[in-house]
Amino acid sequence: MSDKVRVYEIADEAGASSNEVISKANDLGIELKSPQSAVSLEQAEEIVNYIMTGASAKVKAKAPAKAKKPVAKKEKKEEPKKQDNELKKAETSTSTKKQNAEINKTDKPESKKEEKKEEKTSAEEKKQPVNTQRDEKTNRIIPKRRGLKIVKKKKPAASKPQEQQTASLNGEDTPKQKMKSLSEILGGGNEEEKVAPKTATTAPKTKIKKEKKKVPPKAHTHGKKLEIDTSKDFTNSDDSLLGEEVVLLDMGISDSSKLFEEQKNNNNNNKNTKQTRSSKPAAFGNRPQGLRRKKRKKRIKRVEETKEITEVTIPEDIRVYEFAEACGKSPAEVITVLFGLGMMVTKNDFLKQDELEILGEEFGIEVTVKDALEDANYVDDYYEEEVDESNFTTRPPVVTIMGHVDHGKTSLLDKIRSSKTASAEAGGITQHIAAYTIKQNNQKITFVDTPGHAAFSSMRARGASVTDVIIIVVAADDGVKQQTEEVISHAKASDCPIIVAVNKMDKEGANIDMVKAQMAERELTPVDWGGEIEFIPVSAKTGDGIDDLLENILLQSEILELQADPEAKAKATVVESSLEKGRGPVATVIVQNGTLKVGDNIVCDTTYGRVKAITNDLGKQVKELGLSETGRVLGLNEVPESGAIMVTQDSDKEAKDIATKRAEHARAKELSKSTKVSLEEMSGLIAEGKIKQLPVIIKTDVGGSLEAIKGSLEQIQNDEVKVKVVHAGVGGITESDLILASASEGCIILGFNVRPTGSVKNKAKADGITINTYSIIYDLIDDVKDTLSGMMSAIVREENTGQAEVRDTFVVPKVGTVAGCLVTDGKVIRGGHARIIRDGVVTYTGKISSLKRFKDDVKEVTNGYECGVMFEKFNDIKVGDFIETFIQIEEKVHIDDK
Numbered sequence: 064m065s066d067k068v069r070v071y072e073i074a075d076e077a078g079a080s081s082n083e084v085i086s087k088a089n090d091l092g093i094e095l096k097s098p099q100s101a102v103s104l105e106q107a108e109e110i111v112n113y114i115m116t117g118a119s120a121k122v123k124a125k126a127p128a129k130a131k132k133p134v135a136k137k138e139k140k141e142e143p144k145k146q147d148n149e150l151k152k153a154e155t156s157t158s159t160k161k162q163n164a165e166i167n168k169t170d171k172p173e174s175k176k177e178e179k180k181e182e183k184t185s186a187e188e189k190k191q192p193v194n195t196q197r198d199e200k201t202n203r204i205i206p207k208r209r210g211l212k213i214v215k216k217k218k219p220a221a222s223k224p225q226e227q228q229t230a231s232l233n234g235e236d237t238p239k240q241k242m243k244s245l246s247e248i249l250g251g252g253n254e255e256e257k258v259a260p261k262t263a264t265t266a267p268k269t270k271i272k273k274e275k276k277k278v279p280p281k282a283h284t285h286g287k288k289l290e291i292d293t294s295k296d297f298t299n300s301d302d303s304l305l306g307e308e309v310v311l312l313d314m315g316i317s318d319s320s321k322l323f324e325e326q327k328n329n330n331n332n333n334k335n336t337k338q339t340r341s342s343k344p345a346a347f348g349n350r351p352q353g354l355r356r357k358k359r360k361k362r363i364k365r366v367e368e369t370k371e372i373t374e375v376t377i378p379e380d381i382r383v384y385e386f387a388e389a390c391g392k393s394p395a396e397v398i399t400v401l402f403g404l405g406m407m408v409t410k411n412d413f414l415k416q417d418e419l420e421i422l423g424e425e426f427g428i429e430v431t432v433k434d435a436l437e438d439a440n441y442v443d444d445y446y447e448e449e450v451d452e453s454n455f456t457t458r459p460p461v462v463t464i465m466g467h468v469d470h471g472k473t474s475l476l477d478k479i480r481s482s483k484t485a486s487a488e489a490g491g492i493t494q495h496i497a498a499y500t501i502k503q504n505n506q507k508i509t510f511v512d513t514p515g516h517a518a519f520s521s522m523r524a525r526g527a528s529v530t531d532v533i534i535i536v537v538a539a540d541d542g543v544k545q546q547t548e549e550v551i552s553h554a555k556a557s558d559c560p561i562i563v564a565v566n567k568m569d570k571e572g573a574n575i576d577m578v579k580a581q582m583a584e585r586e587l588t589p590v591d592w593g594g595e596i597e598f599i600p601v602s603a604k605t606g607d608g609i610d611d612l613l614e615n616i617l618l619q620s621e622i623l624e625l626q627a628d629p630e631a632k633a634k635a636t637v638v639e640s641s642l643e644k645g646r647g648p649v650a651t652v653i654v655q656n657g658t659l660k661v662g663d664n665i666v667c668d669t670t671y672g673r674v675k676a677i678t679n680d681l682g683k684q685v686k687e688l689g690l691s692e693t694g695r696v697l698g699l700n701e702v703p704e705s706g707a708i709m710v711t712q713d714s715d716k717e718a719k720d721i722a723t724k725r726a727e728h729a730r731a732k733e734l735s736k737s738t739k740v741s742l743e744e745m746s747g748l749i750a751e752g753k754i755k756q757l758p759v760i761i762k763t764d765v766g767g768s769l770e771a772i773k774g775s776l777e778q779i780q781n782d783e784v785k786v787k788v789v790h791a792g793v794g795g796i797t798e799s800d801l802i803l804a805s806a807s808e809g810c811i812i813l814g815f816n817v818r819p820t821g822s823v824k825n826k827a828k829a830d831g832i833t834i835n836t837y838s839i840i841y842d843l844i845d846d847v848k849d850t851l852s853g854m855m856s857a858i859v860r861e862e863n864t865g866q867a868e869v870r871d872t873f874v875v876p877k878v879g880t881v882a883g884c885l886v887t888d889g890k891v892i893r894g895g896h897a898r899i900i901r902d903g904v905v906t907y908t909g910k911i912s913s914l915k916r917f918k919d920d921v922k923e924v925t926n927g928y929e930c931g932v933m934f935e936k937f938n939d940i941k942v943g944d945f946i947e948t949f950i951q952i953e954e955k956v957h958i959d960d961k
C-alpha cells in the first residue's frame with residue numbers, strides 16, 4: 064500500500080473535483096498543484112475523509128477558521144460525553160445560529176420538520192470528527208477506503224456514506240453503531256427512535272422518503288461538495304438504499320448478517336422497505352424470497368408425483384411427450400435417457416417397444432403396453448370363438464407354386480388349369496386370376512399364383528398363411544438357380560410340405576438327377592434317395608406328369624388332415640386386390656373357414672362393407688364361396704392389402720367400427736414411421752456416408768404386383784445408392800401422388816399397368832415430375848437400376864499413353880527444371896498425367912505442366928521424338944528417369960456391376 068495516489072484519483076473516490084481536492088489538501092497542509100500531483104496513501108485517506116466529513120484534526124489545528132466555528136467549538140466540548148446525551152445537547156446547541164448559517168449557504172429547508180431533521184443529523188455528524196480522530200489513532204484504513212470506494216459510486220447517497228463512515232471509523236468498537244447508521248440510511252425506525260426519538264415522532268416510520276430527506280442537511284453541514292447533488296439525488300429511490308446495504312457488506316463487517324436480520328425485523332414494521340425488497344429482488348441480486356418458497360413447493364410436489372408413479376399402462380403407439388406425461392417426467396428427461404443410449408428421438412416421435420422397456424427400467428416404472436387394437440382384433444376374436452367340431456369336414460388343399468424365373472411356374476399353372484378346370488363350363492376362359500380351384504379325381508385343389516416368393520413371405524409374415532402345400536418348380540435343363548435357393552428358404556420357413564416339380568422334362572437337356580442332387584445338397588432329399596421330398600417329373604408343355612403331381616398334392620393334404628367348418632362364420636384371406644372401374648374395390652379371396660355369402664357384413668383389416676357380389680375363378684357370379692374356394696368379392700369400401708383377413712361380422716356397424724379403429728391405428732403407425740424414417744435416415748446417412756437415394760412412388764393395378772415390385776425395388780441397393788419407396792398403392796396415378804412426389808426431391812412415379820389421366824399428366828408435366836409407366840415388371844426394375852446406376856459415381860480408369868526417357872535436365876531460373884526427353888513409346892500429352900520412375904520405383908505422380916518441342920509449346924510428342932517436359936510442383940528430375948504418361952477416363956458403372 065505504499066503506492067502514491069494522484070489527486071484525480073482522490074477526487075474520483077471522494078466524488079469531488081480535483082480542484083476541491085487540491086484546496087482541501089492545502090487546508091490539511093498538503094501541498095498539491097495539479098490533478099496529476101501525488102500523495103501518499105495515508106494522506107489521500109486523510110484528504111478523502113476531510114472532504115467527506117468536512118473535518119480533520121489537522122484542519123482544526125491548522126486552520127480552524129475553515130470549519131464552522133460555533134459547531135466546531137461545541138463539538139470539542141461535547142467529545143467526552145456519552146453519545147446519546149451528546150446528540151440531545153447537540154440538537155439544542157446547534158439550533159438557530161447554525162441553521163441560519165446553513166440556510167444562507169444552501170437551499171432553504173422546505174419545512175420546519177426538515178429543519179429539525181437537519182438539526183438532528185448535524186448533531187450526529189458532529190460526532191464524526193471525534194470518531195475520525197479516534198480512528199486515525201487506530202489506523203483502520205482499509206475498511207474505510209473500501210466503504211468509501213463504493214459510496215463514491217453511489218453518488219446519490221452521498222450523505223449516507225458519512226454515516227457509514229462514522230460506523231467504519233468507529234471500527235471495532237460498536238457494531239451496534241454501524242447498525243444504527245444502516246437503519247438510519249434505510250429509514251428503519253427502531254434504531255433511529257433510540258437515537259433521535261424526537262425525529263421519530265415527527266417523521267412516521269413508514270415514510271422512507273421523508274426519513275431520507277433528513278439526510279441531505281447532513282451533507283450541508285459537512286461541506287459544500289456534499290451539499291451539491293445529494294439533496295436531490297437522495298430522494299431518488301429505494302434502489303440507492305439497497306445499494307447502501309451492499310456497501311456495508313463489502314466493508315467486511317463481521318456482523319453484516321446480523322445487520323440484515325435486524326433490518327428484516329425492523330422492516331416488519333416498514334411496509335415500504337419490505338415492498339422494495341420483494342418487488343425488485345432480481346434487479347438487485349437479492350434473494351427472491353417469495354419465489355424461493357414457491358420453488359420449494361414445486362419441488363416437493365414433483366418428488367411426490369415421481370414417488371406415486373411406479374407403473375403405467377400405455378397404448379402400444381405412444382409419443383415421447385405422451386409417455387413423459389404418463390410417467391410424470393418431462394419430455395427432456397425421456398429424450399436425454401434415450402440420447403444417452405444413442406437413440407435420437409424428438410418429443411413427437413413414437414416410442415418403440417425396446418425404447419419403452421429401457422425407459423421403464425431407467426425410471427423404475429413398470430410399463431405395461433396395452434394393445435391399441437384390443438377392441439378391434441377381429442381375427443383373434445374369431446379364433447377365440449367356440450368351435451363346433453361336429454361340423455368339421457375335409458377341406459381342399461391350397462397350393463402355391465414357386466420357382467426361379469422362367470422355370471415354368473406360369474406355364475405349369477396354366478396347364479393345370481386348362482386341363483383340369485371344367486373348361487366346358489367356363490367356355491375356355493383364360494383370364495388372369497390370382498387363384499383358382501381344379502378338380503382331380505373329384506377332389507378339389509386350389510392353386511394360388513403369388514407374384515413371387517417375396518410376396519408369399521410377406522403375406523405369411525402378416526399372418527396370412529393360406530398355403531397348405533408348396534410346389535417348387537425347377538427346370539430339369541437348368542437346375543437350381545439363385546431364386547430357387549431363395550424359394551427353398553421361404554418354403555422351409557413356412558413349414559409347409561414341399562413337392563418338387565422337375566419341369567421341362569420334355570426338353571433334350573433335361574436331367575432330373577442333376578436337380579435331385581442339387582436339391583439334396585440343400586437338404587431337400589428325394590424319397591427315392593432316402594429322403595422325404597417327392598420329386599415329380601413334369602412338362603408344362605406336354606402336360607406329362609401333371610396328374611402325378613396332383614395325386615401327390617392330394618396325398619400330402621390327406622396326411623395334413625385339413626379340416627374346417629362350413630357352417631362357421633366365414634374367414635377368408637385376400638390374395639389379390641384391385642380397384643376396378645365401375646366395380647370399386649375388388650378382393651380375390653380364398654375361404655379358409657365357413658362359407659362366404661353375398662350379403663354378409665365383412666371386415667377386412669382397415670376396410671369393411673357388405674358382400675355385394677361374388678364371382679368365382681371362372682368368372683361366374685356365385686352366391687357363396689365354400690371351403691378353400693376362391694373368388695372375387697365386391698362390396699368393400701376400400702381396396703384391402705394382399706394378405707388381409709376377411710371375417711364376417713354380425714352387423715354392418717360392428718364391421719365399420721372395427722375397420723375404422725384399425726384404419727386410425729394404421730394411420731397413426733404410418734405417421735410414426737414417417738417421423739422415424741427421417742431420423743433413421745439421419746443416422747443412416749452418417750453410417751453409410753453419403754448414400755444416394757432414389758425416392759419412388761409405386762402405383763399398380765393389383766396388390767400382388769405392388770408387393771412384388773416394392774419388394775424387388777427395395778432389394779436393389781449397394782453401398783452407394785438405394786431405392787426409397789415413398790409410397791406404394793393400388794390404383795391409378797392421382798394428383799395426391801404428384802403432391803407427394805413433389806415433396807421429396809428427385810422422386811419419380813412408377814406406374815405398373817396404370818397410366819396417368821389427362822389432368823394428372825398435364826400437372827406432372829407442369830411440375831416437372833417424372834411418371835414412368837410399365838406393363839412388364841422387368842422393364843420397370845431395369846429402368847430403376849439404370850437410374851440408380853446414373854446416380855452412382857463413375858469409376859476412374861487409367862490408360863497409359865506412352866513413355867519417355869530423360870536424357871538431360873536444364874534448370875531454368877525462376878521456372879524450374881526441364882527434362883529433356885526422348886519419347887520411347889506411345890506419346891506424351893501436355894496436361895496429361897505422368898509418373899516418374901527412378902530405378903523401377905515411382906518417385907512422382909502428377910501432371911505435365913509444360914511440353915515443348917524446341918521452343919514451341921506442343922500438345923503432344925510421339926514416339927521417337929525429343930521434347931522438353933516440365934512437371935507440376937516437381938523439379939527433382941534426373942537423367943535416366945522414365946516418364947510414364949497416362950490419362951484418366953471416367954467410366955459410368957451399372958448397379959449390377961458392383
Ligand SMILES: Nc1nc2c(ncn2[C@@H]2O[C@H](COP(=O)(O)OP(=O)(O)OP(=O)(O)O)[C@@H](O)[C@H]2O)c(=O)[nH]1
Pocket residue numbers: 466467468469470471472473474475566567568569570601602603604605
Ligand atoms: N419345353 C418346355 N418349355 C417350357 C416348359 N414350361 C415352360 N416352358 C417355357 O419356359 C418359358 C418360361 O415359362 P414361364 O411359365 O413363363 O416361366 P415362369 O417361371 O412362370 O416365369 P416367370 O413368370 O417369368 O417367373 C416359356 O417360354 C415357356 O413356354 C416345359 O415344360 N417344356
